[in-house]
Amino acid sequence: MTSVLYDAPGPRAKRRNIILSVVFFALLALLAWWIYKTMDDKGQLKWALWEPFTESEAWTTYLLPGLANTLKAAALSMVIALPLGAIFGIARLSDHRWVRIPAGAVVEFFRAIPVLLLMLFANQFYSSYTDVSTDDRPLYAVVTGLVLYNASVLAEIVKAGILALPKGQTEAAQAIGLRKGQTMTSVLLPQAVTAMLPAIVSQLVVIVKDTALGGVMIGFTELLNSRGTLAAFYATVIPSFIVVAIIYIVLNFILTSFASWLEGRLRRSKRSTGAVLGAEDVEDLNAAEVGGSYGTGASA
Amino acid sequence: MFDFLEGYDVLGAFWTTVQLTVLSAVGSLIWGTVLAAMRVSPVPLMRGFGTAYVNIVRNIPLTVIIVFTSLGLADIFRVTLGAADDFEALSFRLSILGFVAYTAAFVCEAIRSGINTVPVGQAEAARAIGLSFSQILWLIVLPQAFRSVIGPLANVLIALTKNTTVAASIGVAEAALLMKEMIENEAQVVLIGVVFAFGFVVLTMPTGLFFGWLSKRLAVKR
Numbered sequence: 001m002t003s004v005l006y007d008a009p010g011p012r013a014k015r016r017n018i019i020l021s022v023v024f025f026a027l028l029a030l031l032a033w034w035i036y037k038t039m040d041d042k043g044q045l046k047w048a049l050w051e052p053f054t055e056s057e058a059w060t061t062y063l064l065p066g067l068a069n070t071l072k073a074a075a076l077s078m079v080i081a082l083p084l085g086a087i088f089g090i091a092r093l094s095d096h097r098w099v100r101i102p103a104g105a106v107v108e109f110f111r112a113i114p115v116l117l118l119m120l121f122a123n124q125f126y127s128s129y130t131d132v133s134t135d136d137r138p139l140y141a142v143v144t145g146l147v148l149y150n151a152s153v154l155a156e157i158v159k160a161g162i163l164a165l166p167k168g169q170t171e172a173a174q175a176i177g178l179r180k181g182q183t184m185t186s187v188l189l190p191q192a193v194t195a196m197l198p199a200i201v202s203q204l205v206v207i208v209k210d211t212a213l214g215g216v217m218i219g220f221t222e223l224l225n226s227r228g229t230l231a232a233f234y235a236t237v238i239p240s241f242i243v244v245a246i247i248y249i250v251l252n253f254i255l256t257s258f259a260s261w262l263e264g265r266l267r268r269s270k271r272s273t274g275a276v277l278g279a280e281d282v283e284d285l286n287a288a289e290v291g292g293s294y295g296t297g298a299s300a
Numbered sequence: 301m302f303d304f305l306e307g308y309d310v311l312g313a314f315w316t317t318v319q320l321t322v323l324s325a326v327g328s329l330i331w332g333t334v335l336a337a338m339r340v341s342p343v344p345l346m347r348g349f350g351t352a353y354v355n356i357v358r359n360i361p362l363t364v365i366i367v368f369t370s371l372g373l374a375d376i377f378r379v380t381l382g383a384a385d386d387f388e389a390l391s392f393r394l395s396i397l398g399f400v401a402y403t404a405a406f407v408c409e410a411i412r413s414g415i416n417t418v419p420v421g422q423a424e425a426a427r428a429i430g431l432s433f434s435q436i437l438w439l440i441v442l443p444q445a446f447r448s449v450i451g452p453l454a455n456v457l458i459a460l461t462k463n464t465t466v467a468a469s470i471g472v473a474e475a476a477l478l479m480k481e482m483i484e485n486e487a488q489v490v491l492i493g494v495v496f497a498f499g500f501v502v503l504t505m506p507t508g509l510f511f512g513w514l515s516k517r518l519a520v521k522r
Contacts, residue, residue: 005433005441006342017342024343024346038377112462112501113462113501114476117465117479117500120483124489125489209359209361209362211361212361212364213363217468224361238372248360248364252359
């Protein structure tokens with residue numbers, strides 16, 4: 001039995017399940033038929049609209065450069081946000097109130113603001129106050145927005161990762177005479193990073209998805225933006241959306257699978273302390289629960 | 301100091317943001333609950349559909365979904381939601397459709413995890429005293445499940461509030477679009493940024509505090 005809700009079905013339940021299946025299948029078929037019919041009527045199924053995707057030109061001119069920019073922005077943001085997040089995460093755990101409170105304020109502030117606002121702001125800021133060239137500005141703005149937001153989320157992940165370690169780790173480090181800084185850098189942080197790896201990988205999915213914001217609003221030529229150019233050139237609207245969506249789904253599915261594989265591996269490993277942060281934890285952090293954390297309530 | 305705000309309807313833009321948030325929240329709560337019911341249902345076909353929906357929709361950027369509602373659904377599929385001639389109403393309704401489609405996947409996962417927190421023994425006990433499937437669902441499992449997922453659902457709601465800015469990409473006159481317009485026309489980039497950031501903090505902070513209090517209050521003590 002897989003669920004709380006139902007037993008292994010008896011003869012009546014089996015009949016009911018079959019009826020439900022048939023009705024649901026009919027509904028799905030109706031939907032599929034409507035989609036097919038409309039696309040056929042609008043000429044979206046013509047082979048000419050799909051043909052570009054079988055040739056190399058659409059890929060080399062539009063999709064691959066767009067995908068490359070998406071990945072570039074995501075990778076840059078991750079690389080910059082990680083150390084920043086680590087610093088702020090550790091600062092939030094500081095014993096000194098004058099370090100802990102400002103760090104907490106910064107983290108909560110940037111988590112409470114939509115990434116799009118951060119990107120729009122950064123874009124205009126660079127244009128007004130700096131001499132970043134017009135070509136580079138969208139990339140700079142996208143990366144700045146993503147870094148500010150994701151560094152805050154990563155700071156929470158780092159904090160949670162360190163707090164998830166057994167207390168004995170700190171006590172043992174103190175017992176052999178390590179100072180606070182040494183305890184953090186040589187005992188806690190290395191273990192916390194291992195525990196956080198799955199959470200960090202699943203945060204990458206969020207970053208990859210958020211790059212698309214820059215494409216529509218500030219003209220960053222990432223995958224979604226390239227789709228627009230491609231659709232205008234080949235006049236292929238629906239197919240271009242489908243292809244681009246599939247690229248995103250495959251890319252993020254690989255990342256998600258990698259994260260959960262990593263999580264399973266870390267949970268099984270005998271050498272770890274048992275502290276692992278998975279994708280579930282990241283989803284809660286991304287919401288920015290302003291004003292302190294609340295759990296699922298089950299253990300309150 | 302704040303005289304650059306004159307001539308702009310900042311409160312009106314945030315009111316649109318609030319409307320987008322509330323309507324999308326109601327829609328995604330309904331559709332998300334239906335999806336969650338499918339994911340835990342005994343019918344394999346429905347389970348498969350629920351799983352596929354959640355895994356596909358969660359991995360597509362929200363921006364792609366929102367842009368698609370405008371360029372794909374409205375232009376090609378003629379889904380106009382009763383507002384074919386009124387461009388403003390059309391993009392407003394389309395963006396809500398997009399938010400519901402996207403957010404429901406997260407609502408579904410939250411509710412499903414809530415159903416999983418109910419101990420199996422309770423359903424077994426309920427069956428033992430002769431309750432039917434729907435009685436078990438409505439009287440025993442769902443009330444406890446909803447109480448235990450208030451925290452995660454509040455997180456989804458806060459994320460939705462911030463995500464409504466994406467509606468700016470199809471021209472819905474909400475906060476992000478007004479901010480874009482204002483920083484392009486006015487010189488006070490930083491001050492405008494502060495005003496809009498403050499607006500979102502004001503929107504999300506009470507939500508977080510209220511639902512945090514509520515989830516602690518209603519938590520099922522086990």
